[in-house]
Amino acid sequence: NAGVTQTPKFQVLKTGQSMTLQCAQDMNHEYMSWYRQDPGMGLRLIHYSVGAGITDQGEVPNGYNVSRSTTEDFPLRLLSAAPSQTSVYFCASSNSPRQPQHFGDGTRLSIL
């Protein structure tokens, strides 16, 4: 009963480095999203996907790329890390737009 699995749980990067945050779900959900959580700002949507091969931008997409080659996986790529991208990143999935989203435990990312 894994639900939504995010890896890694913690990561420290240097400015300019690239990396991929992994997200996998085993509930056969079509809808998946990436959020970042910053103090006092709640969650902000970075990118989302409504099915394999279909992605779209959210509120704060700059500096991030996504792809959705399978229903299960939705990786988030940081192209050239910047200190402003220090945050906690959450992946979520749901089986329809009006249904609740299921969240992973998050990836805590620090960029020096």
Added chain:
Amino acid sequence: GDSVTQMEGPVTLSEEAFLTINCTYTATGYPSLFWYVQYPGEGLQLLLKATKADDKGSNKGFEATYRKETTSFHLEKGSVQVSDSAVYFCALSDGNFNKFYFGSGTKLNVKP
């Protein structure tokens, strides 16, 4: 655009006190409304939901009623426990795409 506004925290209560966390929303259509809870170091968990006007969501002693006339979805609990200490997020889904709008979160501290 759609948005969610919830009361700022932190809210500090004694055990067995009554809890209200205010949430109001702005939406052009007929959104679904949610309350999520986040415990330290964890992802968001669905607490309750309501999908249409006058619906009451309830779970673990928490309740919230979808009030379209006041565009509100206030969270209430009659008697809080120390274990309820967490951050609570109000959220809405516009139902058209996988776009959730979150409030900024309200931290609840319950003292014994």
